[in-house]
Amino acid sequence: MNRPNRLLLCLSLVVAGLHSGCASVGAFIWVDELPRAEAAKGYVIASGDSLNVRVWNQDAMSAKVKVRSDGQITLPLLNDVDAAGYTPAVLAGQLQTRLKDFINNPVVTVALEETRPISVPVLGEIVKPGLVPVEPGTGLIPVLAAAGGLTEWAKGDRIFVIRPGNPPMRIRFRLESLTHAEGAAGTFQLQAGDQIVVE
Template identity: 30%
Template structure:
């Protein structure tokens, strides 16, 4: 009886393993770097594994001439080839009198040949080396994090052909390119959907905070950071509130509309827009 119970336990455990294994395997596959079509170049680092021959496993860096050296074979041309193509080259050469039926795995672990371009409200904007499976937060961390003037959005300009010229693309010149908008508020709150994977030669722009301007009879006149949905009342409050001389009932908003300046008489609960100028006049009495 004891043996039967033990056998049942193993059968149930094995069945549960079989049920959950496919889902786990699928999740793992989705998380792998998308390197199948990536063409290797100088500076890239490759991890090469020869199954059942641990003494041949190694990490190599592609030299400036586009090659790397490997035991028995010597120099292997890697530039402009994918990892899959290099696997086939190694299998062919190692099979030529060295190993019987070698199984070879090649992975790109550092994309030093490919760069990304980061601009805007980060501490150290510029070009950065793309590492394997790099995501947006990791890149921003490399750049020293956000500045205090960071705005609400990040815009990623991505070339459909990988931007083979390896130069930054301005947002205004992005016709025909993929445009990805990231909500930085959600990103900093830990929303994984906003922490996108970076692609070779992405041009990434971190927006500056939008502003409004409050002038006249308030305690702290000047610029105020704009917040979506902000009302006239909230803007006056953020400027320290009105002075004893303020004529709150005669506030005016100066707004640019299609290049023309217009003046609006708002109610305290009306919403304002970025770059609005709130004028708080002095009371007549």
């Protein structure tokens, strides 16, 4: 192979490599492939939420409390208890376990009285990128609509939710699945800390 042809081949490989890099979407998991526990996870308690903690047949141990900025609540007998980061059902189970030191067979329910609105960053190929205030548990469609929708350059199958964790999760959606409420996309709920990125 002569020198000009070899140079041309090298340049072609470099360009192909660049295009391949641009086409890559990185590591992700489709929303329909989420672990069942993650997909079924309900609302996660956050600072600023108001909770109604009821201990069956124990009015003195029941209370309406607000989750403080440190993520804790204060309850009779138990004093300070971590609440932020748990679902109401998980928190109720933990309270039941701790109350066994004080009463026989405690039955605890935790209900959300009021939730604090969250702000979800919406970035990428979106008409009005920025923070969108929403109620916890909102799906993606109302947030995308509030941000003006996708740009003409957006790819409808490259909508991602970045969810914090260890490690963080990059959850991928198709616009068609969202608009038709298909599968897990139709029931997916945003949580505090989530970010939406449209490519």
